[in-house]
Amino acid sequence: MNRFKIKPNQVETILSIRNLDKKFGLIHAVKNVSFDIQKGNVYGILGPNGSGKSTTLGIVLNVVNRTGGDYSWFGGKLETHEALKKVGAIIERPNFYPYMSAVKNLELVCKIKGIPYSKVEEKLTLVGLMERKDSKFRTFSLGMKQRLAIASALLNDPEILILDEPTNGLDPQGIHQIRDIIRKIAAMGTTILLASHLLDEVEKVCSHVVVLRKGEMLYSGSVDGMSANEGFFELEASDMQNLKTAIESHQAVDKIKEENGRLTVYLKSHLEPEELNRYLFSKNIALSHLVFRKTSLEEQFLELTSKQNKS
Amino acid sequence: MKRLLSIELQKIWMNRASRVLTVSYFVLLSSIALIASIKFDIGNFKFHLADMGIFNFPYIWHFNTYIASGFKLFLAVIIVSMMANEYSYGTLKQNLIDGMSKKEFITSKFLTVVLFAGISTLFVFVVSFILGLCFSSYTEADTIFMHMEYIPAYFLKLAGFFAMCLFAGILVKRSAFSLGFIILWYIVEKLAFLGIWYVTDKRETASQLISVLPLEAMSNLIKEPFTKLSIVRKAGSTLGVDDFGSSDVSLVTMLVVCFWIAFFVYFSYKILQKRDL
Numbered sequence: 266m267n268r269f270k271i272k273p274n275q276v277e278t279i280l281s282i283r284n285l286d287k288k289f290g291l292i293h294a295v296k297n298v299s300f301d302i303q304k305g306n307v308y309g310i311l312g313p314n315g316s317g318k319s320t321t322l323g324i325v326l327n328v329v330n331r332t333g334g335d336y337s338w339f340g341g342k343l344e345t346h347e348a349l350k351k352v353g354a355i356i357e358r359p360n361f362y363p364y365m366s367a368v369k370n371l372e373l374v375c376k377i378k379g380i381p382y383s384k385v386e387e388k389l390t391l392v393g394l395m396e397r398k399d400s401k402f403r404t405f406s407l408g409m410k411q412r413l414a415i416a417s418a419l420l421n422d423p424e425i426l427i428l429d430e431p432t433n434g435l436d437p438q439g440i441h442q443i444r445d446i447i448r449k450i451a452a453m454g455t456t457i458l459l460a461s462h463l464l465d466e467v468e469k470v471c472s473h474v475v476v477l478r479k480g481e482m483l484y485s486g487s488v489d490g491m492s493a494n495e496g497f498f499e500l501e502a503s504d505m506q507n508l509k510t511a512i513e514s515h516q517a518v519d520k521i522k523e524e525n526g527r528l529t530v531y532l533k534s535h536l537e538p539e540e541l542n543r544y545l546f547s548k549n550i551a552l553s554h555l556v557f558r559k560t561s562l563e564e565q566f567l568e569l570t571s572k573q574n575k576s
Numbered sequence: 577m578k579r580l581l582s583i584e585l586q587k588i589w590m591n592r593a594s595r596v597l598t599v600s601y602f603v604l605l606s607s608i609a610l611i612a613s614i615k616f617d618i619g620n621f622k623f624h625l626a627d628m629g630i631f632n633f634p635y636i637w638h639f640n641t642y643i644a645s646g647f648k649l650f651l652a653v654i655i656v657s658m659m660a661n662e663y664s665y666g667t668l669k670q671n672l673i674d675g676m677s678k679k680e681f682i683t684s685k686f687l688t689v690v691l692f693a694g695i696s697t698l699f700v701f702v703v704s705f706i707l708g709l710c711f712s713s714y715t716e717a718d719t720i721f722m723h724m725e726y727i728p729a730y731f732l733k734l735a736g737f738f739a740m741c742l743f744a745g746i747l748v749k750r751s752a753f754s755l756g757f758i759i760l761w762y763i764v765e766k767l768a769f770l771g772i773w774y775v776t777d778k779r780e781t782a783s784q785l786i787s788v789l790p791l792e793a794m795s796n797l798i799k800e801p802f803t804k805l806s807i808v809r810k811a812g813s814t815l816g817v818d819d820f821g822s823s824d825v826s827l828v829t830m831l832v833v834c835f836w837i838a839f840f841v842y843f844s845y846k847i848l849q850k851r852d853l
Contacts, residue, residue, distance in 0.1 A: 289852070326673045328853040350675035360666035365590045376583045377674045417674075 277304040278340060279425050279456055280325060286333035287320050287480075294320045296480040297334070302425065302458060307451050309467035309488070310460040311566065312477035318460040319357060321477070322429050326354055339424075350378045353418030354427035358434075359410040363403035367394055367413055370402055374417050388416040392446055408439030415446055425456040432466065444469070464566055478570050498530040498541065501554035511548040515541075527554065580684035581691065583676075587658060588688070594654045601650040605699050608643055609707055629805060631711035634723035638801040638823070640704040641730035644696070645798060648734055651692050652741045656754045659685065659745025669853045682845045685742055693734035701727055729797045729825040736794045736833040743840040746847050758791075765789045790840075793832040799823040 280302040287295040295317040302308055310318045323329030325336050327345045338348030361370045371385045389395050392412040397405070405413065411431060418426055431447065432440040447470055451457055461467050467474060468488065476484040502508045505526070512518055512530055519533035538557040545552060588594045611630070630639050662668035671681060709715060744754040765786055773782035786792050803812065804823060 323852070327677075328669050328672050330850070330852055344677075346672070346675055346677035346680070348675075349673060352675075354673045356669070356673065358666065360670035362587060362590065362661075362665060362667060364592065365586075369586070369590060373583060373586055374674050376579060376586070377671060377676050379579065379675075 278302070279304055280336065280338055280458075281340075282321070282325065282334070282336045284334035285321065285324060285331060285336060287317075287324060287329065288332045294480050295324070296482075298475075298477070298480075298482045299334075300475050300482070300485045302456065304424070304456050305454060306473050307457045307471045308459065309471035309474040310458065310477060311462070311464065311467050311474055313462050313570075315479075316462075316477040317480040318462075318477055319429055320480075322354070322356060322427060322458075322460060326352075326356070326427070350421065351424045352427060353421065353423035353425070354429075355411075355414040355418050355431065356427075356429040359414035361402045361410070361413065361417075364401060366399045366401055367405075367416075368398045370413070371417055371420060374420055378421050380421050384420050384422070388419050391419065391449070392416045393442070406439075408435050408442065411435065411439070411443060412446065415443070419450070423455065425458060426450060427458045427460075429460045430462070431459070432461075432463070476566065476569060483569050496532060496557060496559040498528075498532075498538070499554065499556040499558070500528045500530060500552060501526065502545075502550050502552050504550065507548075508545070508550050508552075511545060511550055515544065577683075577687065580680060581687050584658075584684045584688040588654065591661075594658065597650050597654050601647060601696075602699060604647050604650070605644055605696065606703055608640055608700075608703055611643075629713070631707050633708045633712045633714055633720045635801070635804060636704050636708045636712065637723050637726040638798070638804065640700055640707070641726045641733075642798050642801050644700045645730060645733055648696075648737055651696070651734075652737060652758075653751075653755070655689060655692070655738050655741040656745045657751040658688075659742055660749055660751035660754060663749040672853070678848045679845065682841065682848060685844075686739070686841050689738040689742055690735055693731050693738060696734055697727060697731040700730060725825045726798060729830065732830055732833045732837075733794050733797045736790065736837050739837045739840040740790055743844045746844045762791050765791050787829065788832055790833075790836040793829055793836065796829045797825060797833060 278301050282301070283299050285295055285298045287293075298317070298321055310321065312318050320329055324331045325338075325345075327349060338345060339351070343351075362373070365373070367389065368385060371388070372382050375382050375385065386395065386398070389398050392415050394409060394412055394416065397409065402410070402413070415428075415431070418428075428447070432443050435443065444466070447457065447459070451470060457470070459467065459471060471488055473486065474484070474488050475482060500508060500512070505523075505528070509521065509523070509528060512521060512528065515536075517532050517534045517536040519531040521531070522529040538555060542552065542555060588598070629635065662671070668681070672678065676684075705720075708720065712720075714720075740758065741754070744757045745751065748754040748757050768789065769782050769786045769792075772785050773779055776782060787796055801823060
């Protein structure tokens with residue numbers, strides 16, 4: 266097996282995408298996208314609808330032809346369709362034969378992937394569909410269909426699980442079930458690539474993120490590193506003028522915004538709330554409101570996409 | 577190969593509509609035997625089809641394969657819809673994502689087509705053989721196995737037609753429209769015939785030229801057998817028709833059909849390869 270040749274420290278690259286490009290006629294759906302997927306991480310592809318997420322996934326999954334660029338699975342050792350047998354993927358909506366039962370559909374996937382039927386029941390149990398295993402697929406609710414799709418993607422205990430908008434169109438309960446399953450899978454150490462336009466979805470499960478907008482890659486890296494800022498304070502005191510002068514003279518402060526009778530203070534270096542409070546107290550200012558916040562992914566995302574808009 | 581076939585057969589067999597059609601097809605194929613029981617007794621005139629010589633070896637090979645090929649439409653519907661359904665269910669995409677290559681996908685469809693044609697051929701062979709043994713006036717071994725070329729011709733005729741259905745299904749993506757496409761193509765071939773006849777003013781040239789087209793070539797593989805019957809011949813010569821043309825299987829036509837099978841399969845693959853799903 267090849268894996269013994271890899272040095273202990275070296276991270277295994279599962280998927281590598283280089284300068285990928287796709288045009289549908291006049292529409293430039295994916296522009297020069299490059300990133301790597303390393304074993305053991307949970308990746309998010311983030312972008313509004315129509316930003317090229319599904320197209321990018323479609324290309325690496327062998328259903329959309331690329332216009333330019335390249336990609337390779339598992340270091341290029343395998344042909345794409347062979348590599349896909351070690352991948353579990355669900356895209357947009359669950360696609361199964363409506364006239365077959367859940368079990369028969371999964372057995373068909375086993376045949377395609379060339380694996381024994383032994384995992385079928387185990388995976389149906391994992392997604393909570395064991396009771397309905399002999400029901401025809403067309404009788405399933407959307408949530409159940411989506412869970413069956415996840416079971417199907419897990420049949421081969423994949424090296425990587427690719428999920429494209431897995432909670433799209435589901436009711437809150439369905440969304441909750443799917444997220445629970447994803448968390449369970451992530452906890453087992455499976456590499457996951459999750460495409461979504463829902464920021465909190467990505468924020469909750471992903472360690473790394475690729476941000477796309479109109480086919481362009483705006484950011485690729487860790488979720489924490491997406492914006493290098495140190496967070497911000499919201500402050501309020503009875504004497505706002507004094508507060509402002511005092512804050513302006515602090516060395517850790519980057520810039521100040523005044524909104525709705527509150528100061529929003531952005532930092533350029535690290536500052537503990539306690540330290541700030543003590544500092545202001547020494548200046549004879551008592552705060553009536555103090556909140557410290559890290560910038561949320563949503564704000565970072567909006568900041569990132571709006572920056573690009575201006576340029 | 578076994579894996580690909582078992583994938584495809586599961587898709588077809590689990591579908592109730594396909595299952596019903598397949599079963600009815602084979603029931604109909606065996607119903608050729610029922611022709612034997614066609615009897616009319618109108619006063620002095622006794623008409624008993626089985627005694628007319630249609631079940632005589634080697635004529636029976638020709639007669640039965642001709643009649644049986646009429647039932648191919650049943651399987652054509654299954655083949656077209658098995659392809660079109662893959663598009664409408666989105667399962668074509670899913671199959672590829674699950675690790676089937678486009679080549680394997682087409683191969684599995686084509687193997688199924690060949691299997692259908694093969695089983696039909698075997699079926700017709702067995703039914704004809706038994707009918708012949710029961711009703712034929714001649715049962716010497718060399719008479720029995722004379723003119724067996726109708727059997728491979730029948731196989732090619734089915735395989736060719738099914739390959740065309742497969743191609744239409746992949747091209748058009750909707751089962752009803754795919755069948756419409758084949759009917760349209762049939763009309764196009766006939767119009768081409770009339771067109772060439774009109775332009776060149778020679779019927780012979782026209783029919784020779786269009787005999788390279790797929791549907792025409794397939795239908796030329798097994799031409800109508802009725803003019804071989806002595807009773808029809810007699811009736812014909814009283815009416816002054818002596819030229820009945822040849823209704824033998826021509827090797828050239830077989831090659832033409834083989835070419836079209838290869839053409840349809842190759843371009844099914846090419847279409848699939850080029851398309852974004």
